Amino acid sequence: MLPSVTFLDLETTGATPLRDRITEIALVRFDNGVETLRWQTLVNPQQPIPPFIQSLTGINDAMVADAPLFAEVADKLLAFLEGSVLAAHNVRFDHGFLKSEFKRLNITLRQQVLCTVKLSRLLYPQHYSHGIDAIVARHQITGLARHRAMGDVEAILIMLNDARRDLGAEVVQAAALKLMAAPTLPPHIDASLVGELPEAPGVYLFYGENDLPLYIGKSVNVRARVLSHFSSDHASSKEMRMTQEMKRFEWIPAAGEFSALLLESRLVKERMPIYNRQLRRERQLCSWQLVAGAQPIVRLVNEDEIDPSQMAHLFGTFRSKRQAVETLRKIADLSHLCAKTLGLETGRDGPCFAYQLKRCKGVCCGQESAEMHALRVQQALMAHKLKAWPYRG
Ligand SMILES: [Zn+2]
Incomplete structure (x- = not known):
C-alpha cells in the first residue's frame, strides 16, 4: 500500500x-x-x-x-x-x-x-x-x-x-x-459505517434511491474491496456514477471465500443489481501484449479480448490498468527502456524524460535502434510471461 x-x-x-x-x-x-x-x-x-x-x-x-x-x-x-x-x-x-x-x-x-x-x-x-x-x-x-x-x-x-x-x-x-479513503466517500455514505467494514470474507450490497440494489460483490476482504469502489483513483465513469447514486450499503459476513461466492451468486440472481454486469466487465484482469512493429510496441489487452494463440506475447496479469502501467514503468526504469516509446510518457517530440537522466538508451532520439529496443523490451518482460491465462472461458 x-x-x-x-x-x-x-x-x-x-x-x-x-x-x-x-x-x-x-x-x-x-x-x-x-x-x-x-x-x-x-x-x-x-x-x-x-x-x-x-x-x-x-x-x-x-x-x-x-x-x-x-x-x-x-x-x-x-x-x-x-x-x-x-x-x-x-x-x-x-x-x-x-x-x-x-x-x-x-x-x-x-x-x-x-x-x-x-x-x-x-x-x-x-x-x-x-x-x-x-x-x-x-x-x-x-x-x-x-x-x-x-x-x-x-x-x-x-x-x-x-x-x-x-x-x-x-x-x-x-x-x-484512512485519510486517503475518506475524502472520496460517496456523498450519502456514512463515514463511521465505513470504519466498521470488516477485513474479512463476506458479501457487500450497495443500494440507491428507494433501496434499489445497485451492486452486489464479494471479497475475502470486504473492507478493502468496498474502499476500492470508492477510491476515485481507478474508478471508471460507470463506477463513479454508481457511487454517486449510492444511498447506503451493508455487508453480510461469510465463513470463507467459497461461502461468500455462493451467497453472492444467490443474491445477485434474486435481487438483480443494475450495475453488476457493467462493472464486472470493467473489473476484469488485463495484460500487456507485445506487438511487433507497432507503435507503441506494447498494448494493454483485457481478459475477454485475449486470443489464445497470442499467449506467447502476453506478459503479466493486472487487476487494473493503473497497476499494469505502474509495473511496466518500473520494468522500463530498471531496464533502461524508453517510457515514451512504450507509450507511458506523452509530450513533445524529442527525447523522453529518462533519456535526459541517462536512464533511457535513447531509442526516442535515434541513439538506439527500434529493433534493439524492442528486443530489450521483450527480454525485460520475459520474467512476467504468462504460463497460461488463469481465467479461461
Ligand atoms: Zn527515451
Whole structure:
C-alpha cells in the first residue's frame, strides 16, 4: 500500500491560487519506502513578491529573477509526481496552486492527495495545533530553513519518522490510508459505517434511491474491496456514477471465500443489481501484449479480448490498468527502456524524460535502434510471461 508518495511544499506570492504564483517548489519522493528523488527549485512568479511574504520566506524578487518559469519546470514536475500520492501540509493549498499553475498551461493535474495536517492530527490527537511551527517545537527539530519549501518538507518527514518509531509503521500506514479513503466517500455514505467494514470474507450490497440494489460483490476482504469502489483513483465513469447514486450499503459476513461466492451468486440472481454486469466487465484482469512493429510496441489487452494463440506475447496479469502501467514503468526504469516509446510518457517530440537522466538508451532520439529496443523490451518482460491465462472461458 502507498507504494509511492511525494512530499511537497510550495512557497508562493500569496494565498490565492487564481491570482498568486509559486516562487519555490521542494519535493521528496519515496517509492516503496525508499527515497528516490529530492528536488527543489526557485520559480520566477512573473509578479512582485509582497514585502510581508519576502520577510516570511526570505525569498525576494532578486532571488527569483533568474529562476525558471513554472512553464519551464512543469514537465519535470509532472514526471516527478507521476504515479505517486501528493502529500503536503494542508494539501488543499499546494494542490490548488499546482492545479492552477498547470491549468495556465492547459494541463489538468490529476493527483491523489494526502494531507499531513490531518495525518498529524490522527497520529497525535492529544495535541491541539498541527501547524509546522508546532510540529517543529514538539519534535525538537532544529537546523531547518523554516518557511523555505525544503525545510518544511523535512520537518514533516521528521515528524513521520518519529511517528513510525513511537507508534509503529503500521499505525502511520493505516492512518494515511484512512485519510486517503475518506475524502472520496460517496456523498450519502456514512463515514463511521465505513470504519466498521470488516477485513474479512463476506458479501457487500450497495443500494440507491428507494433501496434499489445497485451492486452486489464479494471479497475475502470486504473492507478493502468496498474502499476500492470508492477510491476515485481507478474508478471508471460507470463506477463513479454508481457511487454517486449510492444511498447506503451493508455487508453480510461469510465463513470463507467459497461461502461468500455462493451467497453472492444467490443474491445477485434474486435481487438483480443494475450495475453488476457493467462493472464486472470493467473489473476484469488485463495484460500487456507485445506487438511487433507497432507503435507503441506494447498494448494493454483485457481478459475477454485475449486470443489464445497470442499467449506467447502476453506478459503479466493486472487487476487494473493503473497497476499494469505502474509495473511496466518500473520494468522500463530498471531496464533502461524508453517510457515514451512504450507509450507511458506523452509530450513533445524529442527525447523522453529518462533519456535526459541517462536512464533511457535513447531509442526516442535515434541513439538506439527500434529493433534493439524492442528486443530489450521483450527480454525485460520475459520474467512476467504468462504460463497460461488463469481465467479461461
Ligand atoms: Zn527515451
